[in-house]
Amino acid sequence: MTTPIRFAIVGAGIIGRWHASVIDAVDGCELAAVVDTVADRATQLASAHSAVAAHSLAQALEATQVDAVAVCVPSGRHADIAVEALEAGKHVMIEKPVDVDRASVGRIRAAHERAGTTLTVISQHRFDPATEAAYAAIRGGRLGRLTSGIASIPWWRSQEYYDSGDWRGTWALDGGGALMNQSVHTIDLLLGAMGRVTEVTAYTGIIAHERIEVEDTAVAILRFHSGALGVIHGTTAAAPGLGARLQIHGDRGSAVIDDDRLVSMSIVNADGTVEDLAVGAAAAPPGRTGSSDPGALSDAHRYQYRNFLAAIAGEQEIRVGLAEAEEALATILAIYESARTGRAVSLDD
Numbered sequence: 001m002t003t004p005i006r007f008a009i010v011g012a013g014i015i016g017r018w019h020a021s022v023i024d025a026v027d028g029c030e031l032a033a034v035v036d037t038v039a040d041r042a043t044q045l046a047s048a049h050s051a052v053a054a055h056s057l058a059q060a061l062e063a064t065q066v067d068a069v070a071v072c073v074p075s076g077r078h079a080d081i082a083v084e085a086l087e088a089g090k091h092v093m094i095e096k097p098v099d100v101d102r103a104s105v106g107r108i109r110a111a112h113e114r115a116g117t118t119l120t121v122i123s124q125h126r127f128d129p130a131t132e133a134a135y136a137a138i139r140g141g142r143l144g145r146l147t148s149g150i151a152s153i154p155w156w157r158s159q160e161y162y163d164s165g166d167w168r169g170t171w172a173l174d175g176g177g178a179l180m181n182q183s184v185h186t187i188d189l190l191l192g193a194m195g196r197v198t199e200v201t202a203y204t205g206i207i208a209h210e211r212i213e214v215e216d217t218a219v220a221i222l223r224f225h226s227g228a229l230g231v232i233h234g235t236t237a238a239a240p241g242l243g244a245r246l247q248i249h250g251d252r253g254s255a256v257i258d259d260d261r262l263v264s265m266s267i268v269n270a271d272g273t274v275e276d277l278a279v280g281a282a283a284a285p286p287g288r289t290g291s292s293d294p295g296a297l298s299d300a301h302r303y304q305y306r307n308f309l310a311a312i313a314g315e316q317e318i319r320v321g322l323a324e325a326e327e328a329l330a331t332i333l334a335i336y337e338s339a340r341t342g343r344a345v346s347l348d349d
Contacts, residue, residue: 118318145251
């Protein structure tokens, strides 16, 4: 029997609890430790999974054997925990976004290069069957030359959500609002389909919430390296919360993913007939979504965990690493800069 990879989860909030449940569900994983600065929170989650509770990662590493660390703290602390784990020689899984600025990504990259261990950044929707089907069609040239892409994330978060933690809605620890936290997954999928962004023009606003520093609504126009154009619309001010939607259009076909389901993928064949490749394509099961519920998390985390384990074993390549995570972060930061300055921002500078 293969020895399981023993995980420490750092951060026992909503996402940390979800990672604990995923670790329980994936063969080859074992939860060894839970770290949180709030002792009761660490103890409660650790006890539920027969793990060690600790107030710091250093304490957890001293108390028990740990092979990998899942970083589930507020976004602005991701680099601190990731670097500490890498310097201890551990494999690392970082929740989205990778951090809140590119200097922090540089710190993680340098530590990763020194450690030589395995690192991934959570972007679980790249592992959805709908995404894989759409990406395969794009890679195979079935959509022709890509012309435009649209990511729309019309979600809802209550004022109580932002008031539930003093770090929420802050630039220092949240790193941004509707884009950095709620929309980053769909933005990542857009970039995975369309390629690198070279220029953005954007507006952001705080329209429906109080006592936050960051945007609850944003719109951006993109120019991709290929010459294609794009639109990002992200908000946490769209009651009651609708599905995240990704549209990819080319001169031979289009694909539409709505709430993780491939609802349309129409291809124009050489003879002019239209083929619907969405028929019979795997789709996400119905259930709660993140549109209005921050606790509704995707089972696709399990697929990314399996990729992580396979990469540790040398059987697969990591599918979402620092390069992919930094592309999404750089695009969001450019949107913020454009909104702040009122000018188009080049990502080629």
